[in-house]
Amino acid sequence: MSTSTTDTARKPMIEVEGLRKSFGSNEVLQGIDAQVAEGEVVCVIGPSGSGKSTFLRCLNKLEDISGGTVVVDGFDLTDPKVDINEVRRHIGMVFQHFNLFPHMTVVENVMLAPVESKKASKSEARQKAIELLTRVGLAEKADARPAALSGGQKQRVAIARALAMNPQIMLFDEATSALDPEMVGEVLQVIRDLAQTGMTLVLVTHEMGFAREVGDRVIFMADGVVCEQGTPEELFGNPQQERTKEFLSKVL
Amino acid sequence: MAVAALLFGASGAAADTSSSSSSSSAVEGKTFVIGTDTTFAPFEFRDSSGELTGIDMDILRAIAKDQGFKVEIRSLGFNAALQALTSDQVDGVIAGMSITDERKQVYDFSEPYFESGVQMAVAKNNDDIKGYEDLKGKTVTAKTGAEGETFAKSIAKKYDFTVKSLDQSASMYELVKSGNAVAVFDDYPVLAYGIAQNNGLKTVTDKVPGGSYGFAVNKGKNADLLAAFNDGLAKIKANGDYDKIVDGYLADPTAAQPTTFWELLGNSLPALLKGLKNTLLVTGISFVVAMVIGLAAGFMKIARNIVVRGISTTFVNIFRGTPLLLWAFMFYFGIPQLTGLPINIWVAAVLTLSLNSGAYVAEIVRGGIQSVDPGQMEASRSLGLGYGKSMQKVVVPQAFKIMTPSLINQLIIMLKDSSLLLAIGFAELLYQGQQIYAANFRVTETLLIVGVIYFVAVMLLTKLANFADRRFNK
Numbered sequence: 001m002s003t004s005t006t007d008t009a010r011k012p013m014i015e016v017e018g019l020r021k022s023f024g025s026n027e028v029l030q031g032i033d034a035q036v037a038e039g040e041v042v043c044v045i046g047p048s049g050s051g052k053s054t055f056l057r058c059l060n061k062l063e064d065i066s067g068g069t070v071v072v073d074g075f076d077l078t079d080p081k082v083d084i085n086e087v088r089r090h091i092g093m094v095f096q097h098f099n100l101f102p103h104m105t106v107v108e109n110v111m112l113a114p115v116e117s118k119k120a121s122k123s124e125a126r127q128k129a130i131e132l133l134t135r136v137g138l139a140e141k142a143d144a145r146p147a148a149l150s151g152g153q154k155q156r157v158a159i160a161r162a163l164a165m166n167p168q169i170m171l172f173d174e175a176t177s178a179l180d181p182e183m184v185g186e187v188l189q190v191i192r193d194l195a196q197t198g199m200t201l202v203l204v205t206h207e208m209g210f211a212r213e214v215g216d217r218v219i220f221m222a223d224g225v226v227c228e229q230g231t232p233e234e235l236f237g238n239p240q241q242e243r244t245k246e247f248l249s250k251v252l
Numbered sequence: 253m254a255v256a257a258l259l260f261g262a263s264g265a266a267a268d269t270s271s272s273s274s275s276s277s278a279v280e281g282k283t284f285v286i287g288t289d290t291t292f293a294p295f296e297f298r299d300s301s302g303e304l305t306g307i308d309m310d311i312l313r314a315i316a317k318d319q320g321f322k323v324e325i326r327s328l329g330f331n332a333a334l335q336a337l338t339s340d341q342v343d344g345v346i347a348g349m350s351i352t353d354e355r356k357q358v359y360d361f362s363e364p365y366f367e368s369g370v371q372m373a374v375a376k377n378n379d380d381i382k383g384y385e386d387l388k389g390k391t392v393t394a395k396t397g398a399e400g401e402t403f404a405k406s407i408a409k410k411y412d413f414t415v416k417s418l419d420q421s422a423s424m425y426e427l428v429k430s431g432n433a434v435a436v437f438d439d440y441p442v443l444a445y446g447i448a449q450n451n452g453l454k455t456v457t458d459k460v461p462g463g464s465y466g467f468a469v470n471k472g473k474n475a476d477l478l479a480a481f482n483d484g485l486a487k488i489k490a491n492g493d494y495d496k497i498v499d500g501y502l503a504d505p506t507a508a509q510p511t512t513f514w515e516l517l518g519n520s521l522p523a524l525l526k527g528l529k530n531t532l533l534v535t536g537i538s539f540v541v542a543m544v545i546g547l548a549a550g551f552m553k554i555a556r557n558i559v560v561r562g563i564s565t566t567f568v569n570i571f572r573g574t575p576l577l578l579w580a581f582m583f584y585f586g587i588p589q590l591t592g593l594p595i596n597i598w599v600a601a602v603l604t605l606s607l608n609s610g611a612y613v614a615e616i617v618r619g620g621i622q623s624v625d626p627g628q629m630e631a632s633r634s635l636g637l638g639y640g641k642s643m644q645k646v647v648v649p650q651a652f653k654i655m656t657p658s659l660i661n662q663l664i665i666m667l668k669d670s671s672l673l674l675a676i677g678f679a680e681l682l683y684q685g686q687q688i689y690a691a692n693f694r695v696t697e698t699l700l701i702v703g704v705i706y707f708v709a710v711m712l713l714t715k716l717a718n719f720a721d722r723r724f725n726k
Contacts, residue, residue: 099630101646
């Protein structure tokens with residue numbers, strides 16, 4: 001998190017132009033333009049079905065891109081020559097349903113990517129994994145199986161796993177939506193700490209209070225387009241669009 | 253018959269002194285593969301130690317010894333042996349086979365070595381059937397393709413009965429004893445031997461003089477072997493060995509000693525365990541091959557490329573949509589005739605089981621992989637692991653856990669299905685059981701023993717597989 005005055009001066013980390021995505025005849029994204037600067041924390045909000053999760057999944061090409069361009073950390077994702085696996089190592093992703101690997105221990109989950117991409121030896125990867133688990137407060141669960149963890153603990157492991165490759169960018173896809181209310185706080189705290197390290201974060205979230213607190217910028221999406229964006233103060237305090245007002249009146 | 257043998261022996265003896273050296277040199281030291289029936293006592297059957305014995309076997313071995321060649325006997329079953337001969341899987345067939353004009357068109361026969369004939373038998377306690385007239389409206393049984401069948405069919409219309417043909421003498425006798433047929437038409441020496449073994453039948457009509465048995469090679473092939481057989485036959489008839497062999501089985505058939513169940517068990521166990529060993533071995537090898545085939549085809553089924561998917565789907569549809577037995581015949585008899593290359597019975601057996609099972613394993617693999625949460629693949633890909641690595645490290649280990657019970661099931665089905673290989677003469681457990689009851693006519697008890705062995709083998713295998721499952725799929 002940093003001051004909002006320097007946005008234009010900072011290097012753009014994510015540049016999206018005219019992004020379109022269709023599932024069959026259903027066009028979910030109808031031309032999205034958006035930029036995220038290095039170190040910026042951007043929260044994406046909007047009603048369900050607005051396309052915000054699909055937008056996020058296009059940023060690391062988990063969804064094939066139907067039209068437009070997405071440039072992440074200098075890599076054009078629509079260029080077939082780009083090694084998408086290499087790009088993805090620069091982008092961590094955290095899912096709503098954690099998606100931990102149940103057949104591995106917690107520490108093996110975190111070690112998998114560094115070991116398999118040959119970025120680290122097993123012992124280096126393990127040491128790094130323990131550090132990350134310590135950071136999310138779960139070092140003592142290193143050798144447990146994911147099934148033995150609570151929802152909040154699982155999501156913290158998932159964050160540690162996503163951090164294992166030292167990504168420049170972290171994507172959070174409704175990271176707290178599947179959690180029991182009493183566990184939301186511990187996960188948000190980990191994300192808050194991340195934001196303070198100056199990492200670039202894009203969060204799809206339903207936690208309006210959190211978006212207001214940590215977001216440098218908030219993007220409101222509706223019906224497959226960016227409807228309105230601005231600082232949290234602008235968007236929550238003085239929304240310009242009718243669609244935004246209507247949505248905020250329902251959730252705030 | 254004795255007269256004919258004597259006459260023939262005399263004429264053969266006159267010729268043999270001059271010709272033996274030339275004809276035997278052509279086959280000397282060679283090994284010939286000879287097909288025969290599974291059991292056609294007293295011509296071929298297994299003694300209590302599991303060794304093939306009988307008139308055919310003794311004559312063949314005596315001739316081989318005389319002529320200096322070696323024989324490797326394959327007891328395939330009568331029809332299977334003839335098909336094997338047609339497809340050059342065997343060099344010759346000796347199986348109590350009558351020389352007929354039809355067979356002469358496709359095989360070359362030796363001089364007749366036995367004069368046979370057909371006789372009718374009924375159940376021992378049946379006092380209603382005293383002659384052919386009493387068969388009106390009834391069903392009788394005979395052996396497929398044998399002289400008994402030809403004779404029965406020739407009088408079926410006149411006496412108004414139905415002929416139900418079976419493959420094996422023992423099955424035919426069981427059919428009569430169970431009342432599903434009232435009478436059996438079979439070669440008289442076979443019937444005589446069976447009755448002497450307490451097979452529960454009796455003869456009520458006179459024997460009908462019939463054809464003579466010959467040794468056969470494929471048309472135009474193995475002329476040296478045929479010549480050596482004729483030469484050797486003449487010699488053993490001349491020196492009296494022939495009569496000793498035949499009389500040993502017919503004039504004084506081994507007096508049947510009624511054995512207890514436990515004696516039967518003790519006598520048959522060595523042969524049955526040999527069969528069990530083959531059953532387990534062929535199942536084990538085939539299952540490994542089926543896993544390789546099934547994994548490949550299963551992954552191909554979820555490929556993006558429509559051609560790759562199509563190939564796999566076609567493979568699965570073909571082998572799931574056709575009977576196992578058909579492929580056993582196809583691989584062992586059909587393909588060698590098409591290609592002209594003989595095929596080892598183990599190769600045919602493993603191909604049959606593994607391709608059939610591979611089709612099912614492919615579906616298990618596809619289902620297993622597709623049942624893993626797609627989020628697992630997404631999480632792995634988002635970490636920068638490629639598709640193959642993600643499959644290998646994340647999806648497949650979880651899929652295997654899901655697939656294990658189905659795979660164990662498939663293994664057990666395969667073990668039981670391997671019994672179908674008896675149809676091509678593969679010496680597995682049930683085949684060995686058939687061999688035993690065909691010689692001693694203790695059908696029910698032998699099948700009971702075989703059934704218990706299968707059951708125990710399957711139970712142990714299940715326990716072992718479940719143990720491995722728990723061990724590796726924690």
